Structures are given as structure tokens and as C-alpha cells.
Amino acid sequence: MEIFLKQYTRVTVTLAQLEQVSAGWQEYREFAGQVERLITDMVLTPIAACGTNQANPPLPLKYRVNKLRLCTELHERIREKQLVVHSLIQLEPYFKSDESLWRKEAAWIDMLHTYLSRCDLPLHETSVWERSYEIAGDEKWISEGGGYAFLQRVGLYGKLNIVDIAEPLMFALNPGRISDPICLHLIIENKTTFDILASNLPETDFLTMIYGAGKGFLSGIGNLEWQLHLTDRQHRLFYFGDLDQEGITIWYLLNSRRPARLALAFYQALLAKEFTKGKENQRQNDKAYASFLSYFPGNDQDKLRLLFAGAGYYPQEALAASELGEIARKTPWKSI
Structure with missing residues (x-):
């Protein structure tokens, strides 16, 4: 059920939707226990105005979903990573982002840590293509491969001494x-x-x-x-x-x-x-x-x-x- 809620995009979910996810492999009492645990952990907040299902034990018919409460494990991994990567790499934005972004960019964080540990911040100005090759071994990584957004996210693009080189007329x-x-x-x-x-x-x-x-x-x-x-x-x-x-x-x-x-x-x-x-x-x-x-x-x-x-x-x-x-x-x- 946690996997379903992590992928769920709306802010509210119905009991019927949760039952559908668990249908066929859980008894009602086991299902109810799992829902009650999510309520206790504040992942699900019952919407009292919608009532309950009148079953034993009764469960609310609708809930607000607090996805941040599902990310406790992810947040712990981010905190652990922040302790070991270069101090200039700021990982705070990942606490508010989807886990898929963290999975996608975790390797880039390690790559950037290696670059900064070896070179620190570059003192000389250069083009985006040369700096991209220095960091990633790919001259197009920053401009076309997602590197620009990543470097902005971790607070480093403006510190890498990249100068815009105009296209010739x-x-x-x-x-x-x-x-x-x-x-x-x-x-x-x-x-x-x-x-x-x-x-x-x-x-x-x-x-x-x-x-x-x-x-x-x-x-x-x-x-x-x-x-x-x-x-x-x-x-x-x-x-x-x-x-x-x-x-x-x-x-x-x-x-x-x-x-x-x-x-x-x-x-x-x-x-x-x-x-x-x-x-x-x-x-x-x-x-x-x-x-x-x-x-x-x-x-x-x-x-x-x-x-x-x-x-x-x-x-x-x-x-x-x-x-x-x-x-x-x-x-x-x-x-x-």
C-alpha cells in the first residue's frame, strides 16, 4: 500500500481505492490494521465529514495523503549523503522532490563530489562545453543532458565560472x-x-x-x-x-x-x-x-x-x- 501511495498523485484517496490495491491477498482485519497504522503514522488523515464504512473495525471512507511522511527512509538517505559529499553541494531541494529524482541524480551527486574534491571550484572562466567535459566527460551534459538543472538545484552552476559564448554571426x-x-x-x-x-x-x-x-x-x-x-x-x-x-x-x-x-x-x-x-x-x-x-x-x-x-x-x-x-x-x- 505504501508503494501505491508513493506513486499516487492526488491529495486525497478513498477507502475503496485502498481496498482495490489490497484486494485478493489480505483479509479485512489485516487490511484495516495496515490502514490504521498509516493513520497513526500520519501518512493518512481521515476526512471525518465523509463518514466510515460501518465494518468491524470501522474505517473512514476518505483520507488526505501526506506523502512527506512516506519519505522518512529517503530523507534519512539524503541526510547521510549530505554528511559525506563536498560541502558546496546542497541537497536540501531533494527533501521536497520526488524519490525518482533522487534516484536519477544520485550518481551525478557522486560525480560532482569527485570533481570538487579533485579540483575545488575552478578559478578560470571557460565555456559550458569545456566545463561539462571536465565534470562529466561529456561536453553536452550540462546543455543537453540535464546537467544545467541539476547544477542549479544543488546550488553550484553560478559558482563554476561558466561564461556564455555567443554564437558567431x-x-x-x-x-x-x-x-x-x-x-x-x-x-x-x-x-x-x-x-x-x-x-x-x-x-x-x-x-x-x-x-x-x-x-x-x-x-x-x-x-x-x-x-x-x-x-x-x-x-x-x-x-x-x-x-x-x-x-x-x-x-x-x-x-x-x-x-x-x-x-x-x-x-x-x-x-x-x-x-x-x-x-x-x-x-x-x-x-x-x-x-x-x-x-x-x-x-x-x-x-x-x-x-x-x-x-x-x-x-x-x-x-x-x-x-x-x-x-x-x-x-x-x-x-x-
């Missing part, structure tokens, strides 16, 4: 603009549109066209100057994404990291077309939407309001390759 480079005192960059959300625009890059004002990969570029955008080895120049960013709530939010997140103008000419070309219905499940970020809207003149703001009121959107692909190329080449981006 993917971009096409225009050598003809490498000497410009103000370097212009166009960030493009989707790959198909990026490929088309990159083929027009030499005939534009842009030094680079950066492939956004949705939000993928955001972690690396702060390293743009470093990747180009042009830290002594001014850099001006433009963004062009899908005209939907997700695209607006991506631009807003970018603009919160570093100023980025909207590539208005592309968006205005989209607004001149019929929009597509769909993406009703996308959630609107009110601050992002208001900030995005403010970049447009009044008549375009009206079109945007109608667009989203009608659950519409424009994918970048709504512009043909010829339209994309013409806008990229003929718009005076330097004067914007």
Missing part, C-alpha cells in the same frame, strides 16, 4: 564598403530572403547582410564589430523580418540590446500588398508593438492596425526577388 560581406566611416548592416530574419538580398549586396550601401535565423542572431549581435575587426568605426543596424507579432518582437529584443532601425522600405512594400490570414496564436507584446508602430507614418500605422485587427500577417517571401533587389539597391540607406 552569419553574414555576407561587401568588400566595396569596408572603408566606409559609417558601416551599415541589414539583418534579415529568414534564409530565403537573406539569400536573395545577399546576391544584391555589392550594389547596396550595406557592408554586411546578416542572417537572423529567427532569434538566433541575438546572442552574437554584440560581437559584430569584433568579428569584422572594425571596432574603430560607427555601425548602423537595420532590421527586416516577417510582418507579424513574432517578427516585431525579434526587432524589439534586438533594439533593446543595441539601436536598430527598421528597414522601412521593405515593410512599406509589404503593406502595399494584400495580407495573408493566419498566425492567430501568436501573442502580442504590447510594448514591442507600440514601439514598432511609432516608426511608421500615420497612414501606414492605420494599415498595421487593420492588419493585426484582421489576424493578418506578411511573410518576407511576399516580396518577389526582383522587388527585394530593387528596394535594397535603390533605397538611399545612408541618408536614413
Whole structure:
């Protein structure tokens, strides 16, 4: 019956459920004795308002389940482990967790104890992959194998000197603009549109066209100057994404990291077309939407309001390759 209650997920249980678990292998008096013992141990608390079964001895018809009282043995094992593992490993969270988590991570606790006993806290900064390999012999254990949540749980992730290493930006480079005192960059959300625009890059004002990969570029955008080895120049960013709530939010997140103008000419070309219905499940970020809207003149703001009121959107692909190329080449981006 204890095994059943450990696996039981609700806060109350009926006498009928307990009888069903014990059916076929216990006499009633033996069953009643087991229930009464669980009541005495405060694992089960009778709900008096539900009455009893009127049997001999009578048993309450319904109980509250106190699962923590079932974990006495587990808690003793946790306390014993805390006494022998490295003092920096904090096991308190396991007192409130399911036993299955303890069974899953007990070996990781031993592994982390071995690492800390050998190295103590690392003094040098390194990537998550290198630190993961040092601890577990698997460079993906922290990022993909559950190690991040485990290290957070035992209070050690923030002490392991792990630094976030941004993904490198993917971009096409225009050598003809490498000497410009103000370097212009166009960030493009989707790959198909990026490929088309990159083929027009030499005939534009842009030094680079950066492939956004949705939000993928955001972690690396702060390293743009470093990747180009042009830290002594001014850099001006433009963004062009899908005209939907997700695209607006991506631009807003970018603009919160570093100023980025909207590539208005592309968006205005989209607004001149019929929009597509769909993406009703996308959630609107009110601050992002208001900030995005403010970049447009009044008549375009009206079109945007109608667009989203009608659950519409424009994918970048709504512009043909010829339209994309013409806008990229003929718009005076330097004067914007």
C-alpha cells in the first residue's frame, strides 16, 4: 500500500481505492490494521465529514495523503549523503522532490563530489562545453543532458565560472564598403530572403547582410564589430523580418540590446500588398508593438492596425526577388 501511495498523485484517496490495491491477498482485519497504522503514522488523515464504512473495525471512507511522511527512509538517505559529499553541494531541494529524482541524480551527486574534491571550484572562466567535459566527460551534459538543472538545484552552476559564448554571426560581406566611416548592416530574419538580398549586396550601401535565423542572431549581435575587426568605426543596424507579432518582437529584443532601425522600405512594400490570414496564436507584446508602430507614418500605422485587427500577417517571401533587389539597391540607406 505504501508503494501505491508513493506513486499516487492526488491529495486525497478513498477507502475503496485502498481496498482495490489490497484486494485478493489480505483479509479485512489485516487490511484495516495496515490502514490504521498509516493513520497513526500520519501518512493518512481521515476526512471525518465523509463518514466510515460501518465494518468491524470501522474505517473512514476518505483520507488526505501526506506523502512527506512516506519519505522518512529517503530523507534519512539524503541526510547521510549530505554528511559525506563536498560541502558546496546542497541537497536540501531533494527533501521536497520526488524519490525518482533522487534516484536519477544520485550518481551525478557522486560525480560532482569527485570533481570538487579533485579540483575545488575552478578559478578560470571557460565555456559550458569545456566545463561539462571536465565534470562529466561529456561536453553536452550540462546543455543537453540535464546537467544545467541539476547544477542549479544543488546550488553550484553560478559558482563554476561558466561564461556564455555567443554564437558567431552569419553574414555576407561587401568588400566595396569596408572603408566606409559609417558601416551599415541589414539583418534579415529568414534564409530565403537573406539569400536573395545577399546576391544584391555589392550594389547596396550595406557592408554586411546578416542572417537572423529567427532569434538566433541575438546572442552574437554584440560581437559584430569584433568579428569584422572594425571596432574603430560607427555601425548602423537595420532590421527586416516577417510582418507579424513574432517578427516585431525579434526587432524589439534586438533594439533593446543595441539601436536598430527598421528597414522601412521593405515593410512599406509589404503593406502595399494584400495580407495573408493566419498566425492567430501568436501573442502580442504590447510594448514591442507600440514601439514598432511609432516608426511608421500615420497612414501606414492605420494599415498595421487593420492588419493585426484582421489576424493578418506578411511573410518576407511576399516580396518577389526582383522587388527585394530593387528596394535594397535603390533605397538611399545612408541618408536614413
